[in-house]
Amino acid sequence: MIARQSFAERVLNPGLRDVFRMGVRRTYAFRMWLYLGILQVFFQLLLVKAVWKAVYGSDATVDGISSEMMLTYLTVVGIINFMIYPILADEIHERIEEGQVAVDMVRPIGFVRQMLALELGHSIGRWALLIVVVPGMLLLGSLTPPSPGTFLLFLLSFALAYVVGIEIWLLVGLSAFWLLNIGGMRSMVGLIGGFFAGSLIPLWFMPGPLRALAEWLPFQSIAYLPAAIYVGQATGNELWRALIVQGVWAVILGIAASRVWARAQNRLVVQGG
Amino acid sequence: MPIIHANHVIKDFTRTKAVEGRFSAVRTLFTREQETIRAVDGVSFSIDEGEIVGYLGPNGAGKSTTIKMLTGILVPSDGEITVAGIVPWEHREANAMNIGVVFGQRTQLWWALPLQESLRLIGRMYRMSEADYRRSMDQLTELLDMGPFLQTPVRQLSLGQRMRGDLAAAVLYRPPILFLDEPTVGLDIVAKERIRSFIEELNRERKTTVLLTTHDLEDVERLCKRIIIIDQGRVLFDGQATDLRQRFAPTRLVDVTVSGDGVARLDAVIRDLPDGVTVTAHDGMRASFELVPERIAVSELIGAIAAQVPIADLAVREPAMEGIIRQIYEAREVVR
Numbered sequence: 001m002i003a004r005q006s007f008a009e010r011v012l013n014p015g016l017r018d019v020f021r022m023g024v025r026r027t028y029a030f031r032m033w034l035y036l037g038i039l040q041v042f043f044q045l046l047l048v049k050a051v052w053k054a055v056y057g058s059d060a061t062v063d064g065i066s067s068e069m070m071l072t073y074l075t076v077v078g079i080i081n082f083m084i085y086p087i088l089a090d091e092i093h094e095r096i097e098e099g100q101v102a103v104d105m106v107r108p109i110g111f112v113r114q115m116l117a118l119e120l121g122h123s124i125g126r127w128a129l130l131i132v133v134v135p136g137m138l139l140l141g142s143l144t145p146p147s148p149g150t151f152l153l154f155l156l157s158f159a160l161a162y163v164v165g166i167e168i169w170l171l172v173g174l175s176a177f178w179l180l181n182i183g184g185m186r187s188m189v190g191l192i193g194g195f196f197a198g199s200l201i202p203l204w205f206m207p208g209p210l211r212a213l214a215e216w217l218p219f220q221s222i223a224y225l226p227a228a229i230y231v232g233q234a235t236g237n238e239l240w241r242a243l244i245v246q247g248v249w250a251v252i253l254g255i256a257a258s259r260v261w262a263r264a265q266n267r268l269v270v271q272g273g
Numbered sequence: 274m275p276i277i278h279a280n281h282v283i284k285d286f287t288r289t290k291a292v293e294g295r296f297s298a299v300r301t302l303f304t305r306e307q308e309t310i311r312a313v314d315g316v317s318f319s320i321d322e323g324e325i326v327g328y329l330g331p332n333g334a335g336k337s338t339t340i341k342m343l344t345g346i347l348v349p350s351d352g353e354i355t356v357a358g359i360v361p362w363e364h365r366e367a368n369a370m371n372i373g374v375v376f377g378q379r380t381q382l383w384w385a386l387p388l389q390e391s392l393r394l395i396g397r398m399y400r401m402s403e404a405d406y407r408r409s410m411d412q413l414t415e416l417l418d419m420g421p422f423l424q425t426p427v428r429q430l431s432l433g434q435r436m437r438g439d440l441a442a443a444v445l446y447r448p449p450i451l452f453l454d455e456p457t458v459g460l461d462i463v464a465k466e467r468i469r470s471f472i473e474e475l476n477r478e479r480k481t482t483v484l485l486t487t488h489d490l491e492d493v494e495r496l497c498k499r500i501i502i503i504d505q506g507r508v509l510f511d512g513q514a515t516d517l518r519q520r521f522a523p524t525r526l527v528d529v530t531v532s533g534d535g536v537a538r539l540d541a542v543i544r545d546l547p548d549g550v551t552v553t554a555h556d557g558m559r560a561s562f563e564l565v566p567e568r569i570a571v572s573e574l575i576g577a578i579a580a581q582v583p584i585a586d587l588a589v590r591e592p593a594m595e596g597i598i599r600q601i602y603e604a605r606e607v608v609r
Contacts, residue, residue: 015398025385103381105346108369108398265362266348269286270341 013109016117023121026087034126037082038133045078045140048200065204068142069231075141076227077199080158082133084165084222085126088119092173093182102270112261115173119166146232153239157226160246164221167253168193174257177264198224204233218253221246275319276450276482277343282352284313284338284506312338314506315352322449325476325483327497327514329490331602335506336486340454343484344374357450370399373443377455380435381442384428388419388438391427392445399446406445413441416471433464440468444475451475453485457492469495490594502601502608509601510608514594520608521600522592525571526553527562529578530586538582550574558585563592 027034049071056067092115095101104111137143146154172189176182194200196219203214203224214220225242228234234242287307313335320326330336341347342354345361345368354361361368374381382391396406414420417437422430430438436456443451453472457465473496475481487493493500493514500517502510510517531539536558543552543560549568554561564574571589578584601608 013398014400015394018394018397022383022385029385098379100379102341102346102376103379105365106344106369106372106374106381108366110366268347270337270346 013113015107015109016113019109019114019117020121020124023118023123024125025121026118027122027125034129037085038129038136041078041082041133042136042140044081045074045137048074049141063205065202065233068144069233070202071142072144073202073227073231073233075137075143076230077197077223078141079130079133079137080161080223080226081194081199083123083127083130083158084162085123086119086166086169087122088115088166089169089173089176089182089186091115091118092170093176093186096176096180096268099270101268105268112170112257115170116166123162144231146230150229150232153243154226154230157229157243157246160243160250161222161226163250164218164246164253167250167257168218168222170257171253171260174260174264177267180269193219193222196220197222198227202228202233204228218249221249274322276322276357277318277320277484278353278355279319279339279343280317280353282313282316282339282342282354283311283350284335284342284347285350286310286312311506313342313349316503316506316508317352318501318508318511320482320484322482323476323480324499325472325485325496327493327500328484328486328503329493329500329598330486330503330509334504336503337454339503340374340452340484340486344372344452345369370446371448371450373446373448373451375436375439375443375451375453375456377436377453377458380427380439382427382435382438385426387424387426388430388434389423391438392442395442395445401446409445409447413445416474417441417467433460433467436460436464436468437471440471444481447479449480449482451481451483453483453487455487456485457487457489465489465491472496490598494594502598504602504605507607509606517597517608518591518594521597523567524563524565524592526590526592527564527571527574528559528586528588528590529562529584530559532583532585533558535582542578542581547574547577 052067052070052074056062056070060066062070092101095104101111104114107114109117134143145151168189172182172185175185179185196214196217198214198220203211203220206214214224225234225246229239229242287309316335316339328336328339338347342349343356343361345365348362356368357371359368359371381395382388383394386394392410393406396409401409414423417440419434419437419441422434422438425434427435427438440456443453451472456472457468460468469492472483472485476483476496483496485492485497498514499512500510500514501508529539539555539558539560543555546552546562547569550562550564552560553563562574564571575584575587
């Protein structure tokens with residue numbers, strides 16, 4: 001009676017579409033949260049912009065970076081941070097805490113694939129709001145457009161950033177199989193990750209050792225690298241190097257996530273009987 | 274050929290030992306001391322196609338843990354399990370197609386969606402064709418009387434309605450095996466009865482194999498010919514429900530009500546009972562007797578009473594399963 005499903009059949013389970021749709025719904029289920037998220041992006045841009053304005057003072061460039069380029073960098077990073085906002089760590093945590101993970105695991109779609117479909121739905125739902133976010137950011141900051149070629153490479157870099165971002169938060173979520181409560185892990189990765197992603201200070205302004213550390217961590221792949229490509233700070237070889245770094249992290253974290261998942265299943269404890 | 278097979282299954286859970294005494298909360302953070310709890314300790318059984326088996330045991334006996342291993346949610350620490358020829362945790366998705374699961378304590382429906390939408394989604398997940406889905410839905414809507422609340426969001430359903438919805442979700446795609454983990458918990462009598470007759474019907478019509486855990490022994494009396502009792506992770510009894518009764522309570526209960534002028538004579542009957550009969554209750558016009566059929570036939574007792582007193586009402590009962598199960602739980606020993 002073994003009905004092994006082919007890879008395509010598993011990946012294309014028609015139910016995944018519904019899980020995806022539920023992810024879209026989830027974006028809009030907590031409306032206040034969503035509005036605050038948008039305000040937060042605007043507010044953060046205003047704050048970092050003020051700080052960087054003070055740093056630049058009356059200088060037009062610092063270390064070869066024009067204030068215009070700096071403002072564009074901050075604006076792009078703000079938009080990327082709005083777009084890459086994974087919920088799957090919270091989702092996994094919640095399901096384990098409530099024991100609902102038991103139900104998820106008897107469905108004919110793998111648990112991780114359900115979570116990814118949900119995440120994708122949530123992202124798409126969120127991206128629809130770029131209609132508001134982009135004009136707002138344009139008003140507060142600057143989006144001096146790059147050449148069309150560079151923009152395409154930026155899109156590729158963004159796609160890789162999205163993958164890396166989701167993988168990192170998937171790993172954080174899966175740690176709930178061991179930790180049960182991931183609150184601490186979550187805020188640590190949020191804080192450290194945010195800093196080393198270059199959300200406040202681009203890597204090019206970080207002092208030597210800090211920059212070296214940032215370059216060895218996966219977080220620069222999420223925001224700094226695509227933004228550096230957008231503003232034209234990473235060009236030529238450096239641009240390709242950035243894409244390769246992102247690609248390598250996407251693969252490493254992907255392998256790590258599947259290893260962790262394989263072990264997580266043995267660790268599962270279903271809460272509440 | 275058994276459809277469910279478990280061979281010496283063990284499941285250990287490890288957890289960090291809590292530290293006691295001063296600053297215990299802080300010290301717990303630094304302790305590496307772990308303790309192992311064995312939830313299931315060498316359970317073996319085989320279930321044939323078309324059986325309804327009651328899987329019983331007190332709270333914390335390891336029932337739910339066993340079910341979670343059979344459904345592929347948990348991976349055993351040791352031992353073998355096959356369900357319809359599949360090792361559940363190795364081929365979770367293939368296993369999912371063969372089984373239906375109801376956890377009485379939680380729902381597999383989606384809170385935000387109307388019941389019908391939830392079920393449609395289940396249909397798609399299990400790759401049902403539109404025609405199959407329609408047919409199955411029509412049948413289940415009628416059998417479980419779901420018509421009145423199909424359009425209601427799941428979060429607004431009563432517990433009884435939700436449980437019917439969950440049952441429908443578990444059998445919609447016609448799985449050959451059904452695992453029910455406390456499907457009647459918290460339900461009123463009418464709702465319980467509806468669920469029991471549905472399971473009965475399903476087993477008769479589709480030959481669905483059912484493994485059922487419950488604390489309500491009426492579920493068992495009504496549905497299960499075979500019972501497996503576990504406690505502390507071990508199987509204490511595995512056999513026919515009738516055998517269990519035979520071993521632990523091979524008696525019959527006879528309740529007698531006499532008509533108005535027989536009250537005094539009933540006292541006389543009770544003073545002079547045949548061998549093998551005892552009085553368990555006596556109150557004016559009513560009396561209850563317990564007898565061992567091997568020593569005295571029920572008809573003999575009734576005859577003896579009727580010869581002296583006019584009987585207005587009479588009932589012959591088997592002792593309730595509850596007393597028997599309680600004896601086994603309390604003894605905590607393997608029944609051979």
